[in-house]
Amino acid sequence: MQQAFDTVLQARRYSQAFDESRGAAYMLDMMTLALLRDLARYREALRAGELALLSMAQNPSRAPVLHGHMAWLWLQLGQHARAQQALDAARAQPVPPPMRARLAQLEGRVLLALQQPGWTAALERAQAEAPLAGRTLLQSLIALDHARTLAPAAALAACEAVLQRCTSLRYAGAALTARLRAAAFALEAGDRERAVAHARAALEAPADVVADDIYPAERWLIAARVFEAGGRTDDARSAIDAGRAWVQQTAETQVGAEFRDSFLHRNRVNVELLALAAQLTPR
Secondary structure, eight states: OHHHHHHHHHHHHHHHHOGGGGGGHHHHHHHHHHHHHHTTOHHHHHHHHHHHHHHGGGOGGGHHHHHHHHHHHHHHTTOHHHHHHHHHHHTTSOOOHHHHHHHHHHHHHHHHHTTOTTHHHHHHHHHHHSOSSSOHHHHHHHHHHHGGGSOHHHHHHHHHHHHHHHHHTTOHHHHHHHHHHHHHHHHHTTOHHHHHHHHHHHHTSOTTOOOTTSOTTHHHHHHHHHHHHTTOHHHHHHHHHHHHHHHHHHHHHTSOHHHHHHHHHTSHHHHHHHHHHHHHSOO
């Protein structure tokens, strides 16, 4: 992920140096936004988003993609209303089929975060509109979210199918996300040993592998829940301590002051992670 970000920065410098390359500025700004968000460098990601919005006039047909990126960024910051506004802006013009599936997926996430009805229908719509060919990564990531609508055993099977497919295609980030989801659904299905195996493998993934399209702190929250349920208290505390440290450090160093409260208290994963950390901390 960091290597990809460095490559985009180099391309941006090139585009600024040569007039004939400046038409690429919008795409590069949008890629910078997405990479900074996925690296949890939220303050910088918002600035990149502002630049992309300013240069959007160069390529208005790509506006739905940019607004989709912004929606996912706002959701991670706990800014649900802004996330919904970004989705509304994305749908204000014609949207190509693959992007319709992505926007439906994001709508499902927003509704789920707000615990409002309709999230299941949104994810069903995303699954139905997911491209069947040529977009394996998008299809796989949507399938992982759609698994939430299934019974635990079926959800586990769906996630393990994505894990196998993405591993064979060397989509390391998507495979890591699939393993995390598989750990959570294995726990729900009552297969604690399988859940522990998936969670442990996820935590042992190489440091340079960033899970695709999942909020980073979920990695520790899922692992801690799995280890706690499996009677591995020390492992659960180690995972939740790492997650709490990441959330607190990120809030202090990567989130602007105006969004810090919502990041800590309205980002659903952060709320649940900090609550579990308090529960597992010895008194």
